[in-house]
Amino acid sequence: MKGNEAIAEAAIRAECRFYAGYPITPQNEIPEYMSRRMPEAGGAFIQAESEIAAVNMVFGASACGTRAMTSSSSPGISLKQEGISFLAGAELPAVIVNMQRGGPGLGNISASQADYFQAVKGGGHGDYKQLVYAPYNVQELWDLTMLAFDKADEYRTPVMILGDAILGQMVEPCIPKPYIKPDLPEKTWALTGCKGRQPNVIKSLFMGEGELEQRNHKLQAKYQTMRDREVKFQVYDIDDAELIVIAFGIAARIAISAVRRMRSEGRRIGLFRPVTLFPFPEKAIGGLAGSGRRFITVELNAGQMVEDVKLAVNGKSEVLFYGRPGGAVITPEELYEKLTLHSSAL
Amino acid sequence: MSTRTEILASGFGGQGVVRLGQILGEAAVKQGYRVSMLKSHGTEMRGGYVRSQIVLSKEPIDSPMVESPNYFVALSLAAYKAFKHLVKDGIILYDPAFVVEIDKGLACVQRPVPAKDTSVENFGRPVFANTIMLGVLSSIVGELDPDIVLESILHVIPKYHEENKRAFEIGYALLGKSADEVLHKR
Numbered sequence: 001m002k003g004n005e006a007i008a009e010a011a012i013r014a015e016c017r018f019y020a021g022y023p024i025t026p027q028n029e030i031p032e033y034m035s036r037r038m039p040e041a042g043g044a045f046i047q048a049e050s051e052i053a054a055v056n057m058v059f060g061a062s063a064c065g066t067r068a069m070t071s072s073s074s075p076g077i078s079l080k081q082e083g084i085s086f087l088a089g090a091e092l093p094a095v096i097v098n099m100q101r102g103g104p105g106l107g108n109i110s111a112s113q114a115d116y117f118q119a120v121k122g123g124g125h126g127d128y129k130q131l132v133y134a135p136y137n138v139q140e141l142w143d144l145t146m147l148a149f150d151k152a153d154e155y156r157t158p159v160m161i162l163g164d165a166i167l168g169q170m171v172e173p174c175i176p177k178p179y180i181k182p183d184l185p186e187k188t189w190a191l192t193g194c195k196g197r198q199p200n201v202i203k204s205l206f207m208g209e210g211e212l213e214q215r216n217h218k219l220q221a222k223y224q225t226m227r228d229r230e231v232k233f234q235v236y237d238i239d240d241a242e243l244i245v246i247a248f249g250i251a252a253r254i255a256i257s258a259v260r261r262m263r264s265e266g267r268r269i270g271l272f273r274p275v276t277l278f279p280f281p282e283k284a285i286g287g288l289a290g291s292g293r294r295f296i297t298v299e300l301n302a303g304q305m306v307e308d309v310k311l312a313v314n315g316k317s318e319v320l321f322y323g324r325p326g327g328a329v330i331t332p333e334e335l336y337e338k339l340t341l342h343s344s345a346l
Numbered sequence: 347m348s349t350r351t352e353i354l355a356s357g358f359g360g361q362g363v364v365r366l367g368q369i370l371g372e373a374a375v376k377q378g379y380r381v382s383m384l385k386s387h388g389t390e391m392r393g394g395y396v397r398s399q400i401v402l403s404k405e406p407i408d409s410p411m412v413e414s415p416n417y418f419v420a421l422s423l424a425a426y427k428a429f430k431h432l433v434k435d436g437i438i439l440y441d442p443a444f445v446v447e448i449d450k451g452l453a454c455v456q457r458p459v460p461a462k463d464t465s466v467e468n469f470g471r472p473v474f475a476n477t478i479m480l481g482v483l484s485s486i487v488g489e490l491d492p493d494i495v496l497e498s499i500l501h502v503i504p505k506y507h508e509e510n511k512r513a514f515e516i517g518y519a520l521l522g523k524s525a526d527e528v529l530h531k532r
Contacts, residue, residue, distance in 0.1 A: 170410050171368065171383040173375055256408040332409045 001174040003167045005226040007097055007238040008037065017043030018061035018068040022076060025109045026165040027052050027099035046076055047092055051076040055083030055096070063202045065190030066199040068151050071097035073165075075113050077123075082184060083123030084158050085108075088219065089204030091189075093152035095145070096130075097161045099168040102327025110327030111165035115161035116304040119162050119280040123339070127216055129223045130299040132161040132277040134248040138174040141167060146179050151230065152157050153184050153339050155222055162277060164300065166250045222277075232275035233284060237263055241270030243249035243343045245287060246309055247298040248274045251323075255298050258287070258339055259331035277305070282312035289316035296320040296334060296342060300328070351489050352412040352436075353400040356429055357421025362476035365502065366419070367398030369480060370490070373498040374402045377491055382384020382410035395425040402489055417487060419479060420445050437514065438527055441475070455528060457521065463468060464516060474513035478504075487523040492518055 007052055008030045019030040019038055031047060036203045038045035040059070044061070050053035054070045061068035072080060077098045087094050100115045102108040117206075119132045133144040148159040183190065189200050206212040236259065238244055247255040252273040272288070274281050289295075295317055297306040302325040310319045322338050324330055353370060355363050366387045371383040386397040399412040413523045418433050420440040421424035430438065430449055437455045440448065443462040459482050461475035468474070477499055484492040496514050500507050521528065 079514070094499070135433060166410065167382060169385055170436065171385070172381060254409045254411070260408070331411060331413050331414055 206222030356425035
């Protein structure tokens with residue numbers, strides 16, 4: 001199954017019934033697939049007039065209580081930031097897929113991870129966060145898409161799937177696990193026609209004295225709950241590792257090749273792969289810091305997640321970085337050479 | 347990394363490069379291999395090259411990128427020039443109808459496969475060149491079971507089953523004895 005198609009089908013199975021998008025490579029298979037499947041599933045597919053319109057249509061659908069999604073790639077995701085901020089402010093669930101490509105500007109259509117900051121630090125205006133999942137294979141694209149819809153509803157928040165051009169375009173076997181809906185609170189806040197109940201209001205404008213501060217405290221409490229409960233990561237061979245590679249998404253996949261090869265040569269090296277980028281696994285990484293251990297983040301950008309690793313490590317370990325920006329993809333061979341250089345003393 | 351078999355196919359948009367990858371991938375999955383197939387497209391369809399990167403392995407596949415292909419199928423001169431240096435001890439199969447000059451300085455094995463001309467000779471048109479190439483690949487890639495590759499061709503391509511079957515058989519026999527030599531070298 002192709003990565004982009006896995007996302008689209010998993011969304012439908014997870015009861016997504018509204019999709020709006022605007023074409024951009026390398027995520028075009030998502031709207032293409034949705035245009036065919038969504039009507040079959042009894043939902044609505046809209047090719048919007050722009051990325052901005054698409055995210056605002058998602059806002060509308062979500063306000064009505066429908067599971068809604070949009071997708072794009074880096075330049076298009078920039079356009080959606082205003083809408084994402086509005087979704088966060090109005091506490092509306094939505095799933096946003098970013099199949100990252102090289103930037104800045106129109107950049108190119110190669111794989112990149114240069115939208116890390118945008119995804120985890122808010123992106124749009126205001127003090128908000130979104131849950132960010134970073135899948136690294138087609139199976140996780142499937143699984144995490146389903147989970148994203150559940151978490152979006154649970155926390156009433158936008159959730160981002162942060163992929164890249166390789167993951168979107170890659171074909172590999174995937175087990176289409178059935179969707180099992182968890183117990184979620186009923187959407188009593190949704191705009192459903194207001195018969196026999198008090199009117200619901202969905203808004204992100206709070207002009208009353210102290211009203212907005214209160215809303216912000218509520219959002220922050222929600223983000224703290226996410227930090228406590230939603231952190232996900234995977235580790236490989238870290239127990240006795242003296243050098244720990246930290247990488248997410250496709251970079252982690254490339255890094256595994258190099259790490260395995262170095263392990264087989266007897267080097268004490270391991271890999272830590274964050275699956276959620278917000279909440280970031282800062283406690284787990286902080287707990288590994290110290291006692292002479294070193295870290296190196298590997299990213300397809302000029303160095304973004306490395307800043308969060310440094311915060312997590314808080315000076316207790318040396319944190320190095322290796323990455324390539326502009327849609328250049330690191331090869332396992334190249335990474336092996338770099339890591340060997342850094343672990344020569346091990 | 348020796349547990350991986352890497353196949354790279356590249357040519358113009360419309361030659362069936364992606365289809366070829368899809369068929370090989372499906373066949374390998376049926377044979378119990380782990381498979382990843384990565385296609386590059388987009389602006390590359392306009393004048394550059396389209397690329398399918400296929401990795402087969404008995405182990406889980408980490409990087410889906412082809413670094414050092416065991417087999418490189420070159421269907422355009424631009425593709426040949428772009429990727430010939432990736433092939434270290436692998437084999438380059440090129441269609442001389444498109445790859446009009448080859449680099450004789452390369453250390454790897456290079457074999458011309460006149461898939462386009464063979465298709466035109468036998469079927470009066472070039473559309474079966476891709477199936478012929480799949481036949482050739484099945485004759486030299488030790489990991490592939492030709493019966494399963496043919497089954498996948500017929501599954502993936504909905505039309506012209508008789509022609510595709512014949513094209514596959516022509517391709518399978520095309521290299522003749524030299525297929526054994528190439529296979530042996532691996």
